[in-house]
Amino acid sequence: MxxxxxxxxxxxxxxxxxxxxxxxxxxxxxxxLDLEVRSGECFGLLGPNGAGKTTxxxxxxxxxxxxxxxxxxxxxxxxxxxxxxxxxxERLGIQLQEAKFQEKLSxxxxxxxxxxxxxxxxDAEDVIRIVQLEEKRDAWVGKLSGGxxxxxxxxxxxxxxxxxxxxxxxxxxLDPQSRRxxxxxxxxxxxxxxxxxxxxxxxxxxxxLCDRVAIMDHGRILALDTPAALxxxxxxxxxxxxxxxxxxxxxxxxxxxxVSQARREADDFALIVREPHVSIPPLLAExxxxxxxxxxxATHHATLEDVFVYMTGRTLRDE
Amino acid sequence: xxxxxxLEAPPTAPSPARGxxxxxxxxxxxxxxTRARVLSFMREPEVAFWVFAFPVLMTxxxxxxxxSSGTPRSRVGVEEGAGADSxxxxxxxxxxxxxxxxxxxxAEAALRRGKIAVLVRPAAGAPPTLVADPTRPESRLAQLATxxxxxxxxxxxxxAKPRAEAVVRPGSRYIxxxxxxxxxxxxxxxGMWGIGFAIANWRQQKLLRRLIAxxxxxxxxxxxxxxxxxxxxxxxxxxxxVFGALVFHTAVRGSWLAFSLVTLLGTLAFxxxxxxxxxxxxxxxxxxxxxxxxxxxxxxxxxxxxxxxxFPAVIQPLVQALPLTLVNNSLRAIMNESAGxxxxxxxxxxxxxxxxxxxxxxxxxxRWD
Numbered sequence: 001m002x003x004x005x006x007x008x009x010x011x012x013x014x015x016x017x018x019x020x021x022x023x024x025x026x027x028x029x030x031x032x033l034d035l036e037v038r039s040g041e042c043f044g045l046l047g048p049n050g051a052g053k054t055t056x057x058x059x060x061x062x063x064x065x066x067x068x069x070x071x072x073x074x075x076x077x078x079x080x081x082x083x084x085x086x087x088x089x090e091r092l093g094i095q096l097q098e099a100k101f102q103e104k105l106s107x108x109x110x111x112x113x114x115x116x117x118x119x120x121x122x123d124a125e126d127v128i129r130i131v132q133l134e135e136k137r138d139a140w141v142g143k144l145s146g147g148x149x150x151x152x153x154x155x156x157x158x159x160x161x162x163x164x165x166x167x168x169x170x171x172x173x174l175d176p177q178s179r180r181x182x183x184x185x186x187x188x189x190x191x192x193x194x195x196x197x198x199x200x201x202x203x204x205x206x207x208x209l210c211d212r213v214a215i216m217d218h219g220r221i222l223a224l225d226t227p228a229a230l231x232x233x234x235x236x237x238x239x240x241x242x243x244x245x246x247x248x249x250x251x252x253x254x255x256x257x258x259v260s261q262a263r264r265e266a267d268d269f270a271l272i273v274r275e276p277h278v279s280i281p282p283l284l285a286e287x288x289x290x291x292x293x294x295x296x297x298a299t300h301h302a303t304l305e306d307v308f309v310y311m312t313g314r315t316l317r318d319e
Numbered sequence: 320x321x322x323x324x325x326l327e328a329p330p331t332a333p334s335p336a337r338g339x340x341x342x343x344x345x346x347x348x349x350x351x352x353t354r355a356r357v358l359s360f361m362r363e364p365e366v367a368f369w370v371f372a373f374p375v376l377m378t379x380x381x382x383x384x385x386x387s388s389g390t391p392r393s394r395v396g397v398e399e400g401a402g403a404d405s406x407x408x409x410x411x412x413x414x415x416x417x418x419x420x421x422x423x424x425x426a427e428a429a430l431r432r433g434k435i436a437v438l439v440r441p442a443a444g445a446p447p448t449l450v451a452d453p454t455r456p457e458s459r460l461a462q463l464a465t466x467x468x469x470x471x472x473x474x475x476x477x478x479a480k481p482r483a484e485a486v487v488r489p490g491s492r493y494i495x496x497x498x499x500x501x502x503x504x505x506x507x508x509x510g511m512w513g514i515g516f517a518i519a520n521w522r523q524q525k526l527l528r529r530l531i532a533x534x535x536x537x538x539x540x541x542x543x544x545x546x547x548x549x550x551x552x553x554x555x556x557x558x559x560x561v562f563g564a565l566v567f568h569t570a571v572r573g574s575w576l577a578f579s580l581v582t583l584l585g586t587l588a589f590x591x592x593x594x595x596x597x598x599x600x601x602x603x604x605x606x607x608x609x610x611x612x613x614x615x616x617x618x619x620x621x622x623x624x625x626x627x628x629x630f631p632a633v634i635q636p637l638v639q640a641l642p643l644t645l646v647n648n649s650l651r652a653i654m655n656e657s658a659g660x661x662x663x664x665x666x667x668x669x670x671x672x673x674x675x676x677x678x679x680x681x682x683x684x685x686r687w688d
Contacts, residue, residue: 112346
């Protein structure tokens with residue numbers, strides 16, 4: 001879109017932070033974090049609950065102040081005066097993880113309320129149409145389903161046609177269908193050249209929406225790249241999961257042909273392999289040789305989830 | 320799907336507001352926040368009950384319970400025994416007395432519990448004895464009426480015979496005292512719930528945080544809360560006044576200007592205090608507790624149901640400085656004693672001071688998240 005690309009020349013930084021630190025009495029929430037989001041890209045912060053994603057995104061949104069470090073949003077820093085902060089807010093769209101709207105206001109009343117805070121933006125009716133809530137236009141917020149509430153929350157974040165949109169776990173707690181609907185809406189929005197920064201603990205969400213992903217844990221970034229490159233960093237593309245009855249010598253399994261990593265997850269085992277058809281026959285033979293019975297065997301393409309597990313030794317759903 | 324609107328709206332042009340839904344005000348923040356407040360308040364049926372129905376029911380119940388009907392009669396007890404019949408018959412002839420015959424063993428208890436105001440103990444062949452507690456005003460009155468009745472029965476001739484003319488002055492009944500007190504009480508309650516509760520609720524739901532993530536001016540937000548509050552003020556005071564006037568013939572006898580000023584300043588003072596109570600409360604439970612702590616002294620001391628003059632002189636400076644006392648006393652002076660602006664000016668100034676101090680303190684300490 002010519003107008004928008006003029007506004008956001010490709011390659012320029014939409015968001016950057018250097019040496020970000022945030023301490024809470026009992027935890028170091030953000031630990032010397034550096035980040036750069038390019039104009040026009042969709043960037044994902046991926047990590048389990050408690051990784052520091054929300055603290056980080058709220059610092060970038062100017063809702064939380066870092067103890068150390070430097071933040072620039074659309075070329076501007078926070079706290080350079082009330083007028084300057086407000087001018088920056090005119091250009092941002094923000095969705096907060098837990099914010100609830102007034103239960104007894106209707107969808108249109110809520111969108112109009114938020115639209116009134118901005119000097120410019122599309123018409124409230126059009127925003128409702130974009131998030132496909134026309135049928136719920138006059139319904140009270142309290143009567144909406146979880147997915148509809150999230151779409152309202154997205155509508156409220158879009159009322160000023162933001163150059164940069166922040167989404168903090170936009171689909172947490174939604175059913176798969178509502179999740180896919182939101183993904184389509186977000187993909188549509190960013191297809192128009194705006195920048196999106198989102199946090200999530202859903203791998204599929206990050207893989208599907210994000211150009212680049214930072215994997216975050218304990219307030220630090222463990223890896224940052226495109227989803228494909230992160231998966232490629234595992235050295236192999238397939239995961240073989242299996243379970244056995246009896247004690248298995250994992251080290252022997254790890255030495256089988258084509259296996260790049262082997263690990264135990266509770267009672268299950270997982271191998272990262274280049275080609276399942278090369279690695280599975282020797283695996284079956286090895287299991288038989290060790291005299292244990294195979295109870296289950298499954299394979300899938302490696303995902304960001306596997307990247308996270310191999311980097312942290314934990315699954316994203318832990319905690 | 321019409322997505323072109325977002326796509327094609329040039330980033331510098333203001334969006335065309337659609338006429339039907341509010342014209343120029345449609346995207347005015349002050350108007351929108353006020354509207355959101357009023358609508359969500361109106362859509363809570365409990366709120367409508369406490370703000371509008373409760374004071375009316377209260378006025379009705381208390382107005383009926385304490386209505387002034389006829390002339391009250393004193394209750395006099397006649398102890399059973401020789402001569403009791405003739406004494407009781409003599410007393411029964413008085414219009415001021417209600418006579419009860421009481422066995423000797425219950426007589427003292429009846430007197431002590433206030434069932435009777437005076438006890439008459441007949442004596443054979445001698446004048447009866449009157450037993451009463453002289454510190455109780457109703458006993459004094461009953462004693463005078465009893466002596467009068469006994470003297471007349473014994474044959475006293477009245478000579479002076481003054482004429483009595485009954486006058487009930489408007490504004491001196493209990494209901495006249497009560498209505499201004501209920502207005503004051505309601506202003507306090509609505510101020511607390513309408514502002515403190517709303518803020519704690521919004522903070523708990525992270526809505527305040529969501530609001531400051533927009534370029535909304537914080538002054539617009541606070542001003543809108545006040546504006547919404549003012550709208551209720553007109554309605555809630557209006558309902559009590561109209562109901563009192565229709566059912567009990569209460570009226571505003573003094574200056575309407577003074578009346579408006581006092582209710583306005585009272586509302587501002589209560590709103591400010593409510594804001595101060597809610598500056599940091601993170602939950603509805605916390606703010607409810609704090610609001611009760613703040614309201615309790617005023618409920619007890621500010622004389623909504625009985626005169627605050629009854630409290631000892633030592634605590635009077637405190638009592639008189641409470642904003643609800645200031646509101647109640649000023650409204651009573653205006654409604655019942657025809658007071659004007661000059662009379663209530665000191666109280667109005669004190670209320671303005673409460674409002675200003677609490678607002679500035681609240682703004683200083685207010686927490687948005």
